Amino acid sequence: MRLTRYTDYAMRVLLYVGAQDEERLSPISEISRAYGISQNHLMKVVNDLVNAGYLESVRGRFGGVRLARPAAEINVGAVVRHTEEGFDLVDCGSCIIAPACGLTSALAEALAAFMKVLDGYSLADLLHKRQAFAALFGGELRRK
Amino acid sequence: MRLTRYTDYAMRVLLYVGAQDEERLSPISEISRAYGISQNHLMKVVNDLVNAGYLESVRGRFGGVRLARPAAEINVGAVVRHTEEGFDLVDCGSCIIAPACGLTSALAEALAAFMKVLDGYSLADLLHKRQAFAALFGGELRRK
DNA sequence: TTGAAACATGCAACAAAAATACATATTATG
DNA sequence: CATAATATGTATTTTTGTTGCATGTTTCAA
Numbered sequence: 001m002r003l004t005r006y007t008d009y010a011m012r013v014l015l016y017v018g019a020q021d022e023e024r025l026s027p028i029s030e031i032s033r034a035y036g037i038s039q040n041h042l043m044k045v046v047n048d049l050v051n052a053g054y055l056e057s058v059r060g061r062f063g064g065v066r067l068a069r070p071a072a073e074i075n076v077g078a079v080v081r082h083t084e085e086g087f088d089l090v091d092c093g094s095c096i097i098a099p100a101c102g103l104t105s106a107l108a109e110a111l112a113a114f115m116k117v118l119d120g121y122s123l124a125d126l127l128h129k130r131q132a133f134a135a136l137f138g139g140e141l142r143r144k
Numbered sequence: 145m146r147l148t149r150y151t152d153y154a155m156r157v158l159l160y161v162g163a164q165d166e167e168r169l170s171p172i173s174e175i176s177r178a179y180g181i182s183q184n185h186l187m188k189v190v191n192d193l194v195n196a197g198y199l200e201s202v203r204g205r206f207g208g209v210r211l212a213r214p215a216a217e218i219n220v221g222a223v224v225r226h227t228e229e230g231f232d233l234v235d236c237g238s239c240i241i242a243p244a245c246g247l248t249s250a251l252a253e254a255l256a257a258f259m260k261v262l263d264g265y266s267l268a269d270l271l272h273k274r275q276a277f278a279a280l281f282g283g284e285l286r287r288k
Numbered sequence: 289t290t291g292a293a294a295c296a297t298g299c300a301a302c303a304a305a306a307a308t309a310c311a312t313a314t315t316a317t318g
Numbered sequence: 319c320a321t322a323a324t325a326t327g328t329a330t331t332t333t334t335g336t337t338g339c340a341t342g343t344t345t346c347a348a
Contacts, residue, residue, distance in 0.1 A: 001228050003145055004335065008234040011247050027294065035240065038337055047296065060345025061293045076250060084145050090152040096179060100279075102270030103155050106220060110261035117254035126246030148306070171323065182308050191325065204316025207323045 007083040009037065009045045014054065014079065018071045018127050025064030045083075052082050071127055077119035087111060151227040153181065153189045158198065158223065162215045162271050169208030189227075196226050215271055221263035231255060 016031050028046055032039035046065055049055040056068040067074070081087075089107045092098045160175050172190055176183035190209055193199040200212040211218070225231075233251045236242045 001145070001147055001231055001233070003233045005235065006335080008239075011234075012239065012241065015241060015245065015247065029294080036238070040339080041337060043295075044297085050295090057295060058345085059293095059295045059343075062346070063294045063344080065295090076247075087145055089145070089147045090155075091149065094180070095152075095156065097156065097159060100273045101159065102265075102273055103159065103220075106262060106265045106270060110258045113261045114254045114258040117257045118250065121246075121250045126250060129244045129246055150306080169323095173323080184310080185306095185308060187324075188326085194324090201324060202316085203314075203322095203324045205322045206317070207315080209324090 003080070003084060006041075006045060007080055009035075009042055010049055010079060010083045011076075013042070013046055013049065013065075014067075014074065014123050015126060017055065017065060017067055018074075018123050020066070023066065025058055025062070025066055027064040030064075048083065049079075054079065067123075071124035072122050074123040075119060076121040076123065076126065077115050077117075079123075080118055081115070147224070147228060150185075150189060151224055153179075153186055154193060154223060154227045155220075157186065157190055157193065157209075158211075158218065158267050159270060161199065161209060161211055162218075162267050164210070167210065169202055169206070169210055171208040174208075192227065193223075198223065211267075215268035216266050218267040219263060220265040220267065220270065221259050221261075223267075224262055225259070 012035055013031060016034065017026055020026055028043055029039055031046075032042045035042075046055060046057070050057045050065065050068075053068055054074055055065045057063070057065045089111060090103070092101070092104055095101070098104065156179055157175055160178065161170055164170055172187055173183055175190075176186045179186075190199060190201070194201045194209065194212075197212055198218055199209045201207070201209045233255060234247070236245070236248055239245070242248065
């Protein structure tokens, strides 16, 4: 049981950008370097977040991305719902006991409990350890 | 986000066997036929459940499997913990912000909420719709 | 007005994990 | 002793997620 790296990266980008000065544009190359992950893949993740309205991107030289709205208004559960494709924990479509199966509802209940927790957090909540972020990204933050 | 088919199959086997008459031995071939899934794979799942003490198996002709303990004493959460390999929702090992990351704890909290729900169910709870099962497996139940 | 730096997008290749198939051994029954 | 069942290890296939590559577009500044 795990989330895709796609979702993982989406959250990392939001955390990174959210830890920056509000107006600052972070180039994707910088973010991918900071995490040591594929710039190509990250580009797609970022683009997805832009289209979903979480990030604002500026093209061209000295471009980059920043939060499109306050971190307090970005809900973690909503982001995960957006980036994670399927939430079918098991494949009931091909199972003949589906109509009589008590597992389906138990799993649905468990999933709801899972998402409810994430729905209770905003990006701002996750950024409470902001000072610690600043230390980690100090080099990047200061650069340029 | 999804569970492996391995876990799915494990639960299906328990539900199938739990719906049978207590003493009856269900051959794996019968179960795999009922669900239309690979007998070989199912064999491994079953074997795992036998070793874990959920099922009792009898070899040889007219052999098969049945529950090793009452359905009320088989906890869904425990089964899922057993069959599902990893519960690392994201890969924090390779992430430099891990020490400052508020996501880690939020995900842990969400996962705990998820498992807590499953821990609240026994196989017997899931079998409440037993009559419906009987109808679905009627053919199999009656056969020898 | 041109080059460089950045985002945007689609397609192809690759890798990892999960599922399935195959082969063979063991056990029990009639 | 043949048959039907579980047990176990290895190989193959499939799926899905990830990465890489190629190309296009936008913006800025020298």
